[in-house]
Amino acid sequence: MRLQFCAKPWSNRLIRRRAGLLSFCGVAGLAVGACTHTPEQVAVAADALQTASLPGSVTLSTKTTTVVPGEPVTIEDKRDWIEMPYAVTRADLKELYAMPPIETAPQFQFSTLVPPGAELWDPFDIHVQSSESFLVGDDAKSGRIWQVNIDGSVKSVAAPERFAPYTFDIAPASFGRYAGHIYALAFNEPTQAGGWELADAIIRVDPNTGEDTLVCYLPDNETGAGAGGFFVRFGPPNTPFADKLWITTASNHSIYHVAADGTCSSFVTIDLDRWGSPRGIGFTPDGKSLLLATAKPDAANRAKTLRGGGKILLMSADGAIADKPVATGLHEPGQMAYAPNGFGNFAGELFVADAGDWHNERGIAEQPNKGPTETVGNDGRVFRVTSEGKLELVASGLRNPVGVGFLGNALAVGDINGDFHIGYQKFPDGFVILIKPK
């Protein structure tokens, strides 16, 4: 049987009607294994659809079905994805869009650049363009790449219809006619009865037109396990990692790469027990090593990862991982960035977002239809790694921060916040803060 990656760790966005039942995928988070769901979960989902308290709509990928309160919803196209109807009060939304209780270490201060309730749904991966703006990948709703400006304004750069991108990078000069194009890891469409591999589509987006093209679906790794990706980065020019897009796949704990000719290959599969499950990617300033962030699965429940078990490792271009980590003591380390010279006393230090527990399972398995603020904890943090290799707290009280990037001398941190809330719905609750030294 083909191994499945049950959606991205924070997602249960995909609901599939099959054999007359609604089935969920994604509840099991980062587990490698079949997506299985209890009859209770299925019943709750079906109930949520069929007894929507307010009129709404169910959006299939190509069509919309109107939801009439109390009446069953008929979904004809079993291969399509759906989103749940809206059924929330204004009071719910007020709570949902309230900022979490963020605190910084004494040497830092923060301000809100884009608040929850604006345009961002799941701002995941930050790509700095200048000191004035950055691009951010957002898979929620139908998937977008946004440009966020220093004044807090948000503009859509691309809205791929078929695939929902969330992590991406800009192709280097060596990619010839595709130099400057956006290469993104995106959610796939469900293509197989019985399950699907998610987040295994590599797409290329022309930033001038917003048009997207499928480059490949990541192949299985050498053990036959399917690839559910987490993060991508191009290798820096003139280094052993140059001219390739590097990809971490959390489902089969592997590293992949994509070449300019569109070849997509499994590069190495790492020892899950020894190193953990791959997350964010970066590169050391000298370009000799790939920074590989990992999370440690809980042996008792592989769908969960352990607080304190996350690491940042060094991988050389031959796939070997150095025994000594760059940092330990993390939980779910995402994007990493080195501070520029203007960043006070912290120039040259490595900053990393740590989402903590994704809390992606509560909406369905633990807290069906409870209030929106009960679904996501405030365990997200930002850390820095000192020149001595010590992990120091920069900010706490975030929800699910993943993206970090320096806009001039301010650190932008993107927080996807909740992935699903009441009724398993998505809302534009994502936000961005800026952190500066005092």
Ligand SMILES: [Ca+2]
């Ligand atoms: Ca969100």
Ligand SMILES: [Ca+2]
């Ligand atoms: Ca969290």
